[in-house]
Amino acid sequence: MPESAAPPTLPRHHQLQLRPAATGDVPALVALAKDTFRDTYRHLDTAEDIEDHVTRNFTPAAFLALLEDSRTSLLLAALDVRLVGYAQVAQSPAPPCVSGPAPIELCRLYLRQDVIGQGLGAALMEAVHAEARRREGQTLWLGVYDRNERARDFYRRWGFVDVGTKDFYFGGRTYADPVMSAPVRPCGKMPALPPSFPQGTP
Known part of the structure; x- marks a missing residue:
């Protein structure tokens, strides 16, 4: 997006x-x-590998367990009453390549396709930083599929850099996913960025 272009905004009458x-x-x-x-x-x-993954991992029991886990936060983005995005933040063990202090994992961050480009990605990322600060984190880290360049570009614009890899099991294979990290931003220190959304960390 050119610097002179106005950022996308939410549709009228949607909150x-x-x-x-x-x-x-x-x-x-x-x-x-x-x-x-x-x-x-x-x-x-x-499609087969994708369906196997969502069937195994995205169940009511799995999300109820996350809600009961004091180390994990699930953040929702809703337009009016419709859920359109979510993020998962956790105080989980960081891989050795993450050297920053007080690490907090950004486990997942996703948005529905039909609302991309309306500023929701940036808003949800700000909420992630706020939750990391609440948990006294100083470093955000994540794993991301190396072929998901849209996500990687988004995270780079938010200051994330590659620091190593970690194993991710999917479709009967183990992948070496890039690990990226960035400092947790102080309140009021968010970058002036195009509010595009990454569509996906694993």
């Missing part, structure tokens, strides 16, 4: 809400997680 997930959100969150994963990887992986 963005960013909030923590609750148990009542689980059915809609399961559907959102499945849909956004399929949309992200449909041109990068086989």
Whole structure:
């Protein structure tokens, strides 16, 4: 986007809400997680492998367990009452390549295809930084599929850099996913970026 271009804005009469997930959100969150994963990887992986992954990982029980885990936060983006994006942040062990202090993992960050380009990605990333600060984190890190250049470009614009790799099991194979990290930004220190959305960390 040229610097002189105006950033995309939300459609008129729609209100963005960013909030923590609750148990009542689980059915809609399961559907959102499945849909956004399929949309992200449909041109990068086989349909069979994608369906196997979403069936195994995006279940009501899995999300209920995350909600009960004090080390994990699920953040939702909603337009009016419709869930359109989510992020998962966790105080999980960082791989050795992450050398920054007080690491916090950005496990997942996804948005529905039909709302990309409306500023929701930037808003959700700001919420991720806010949650990392609340948990007293100083370093955000994530793993991302190396063929998902759209996501990698987004994270680079937010200051993430490659620091190593970690194993990710998918479709009967183990991949060496790039690991990226960035400092947690202080309140009010967010970059002036095009609010495009990454469509996908694993």
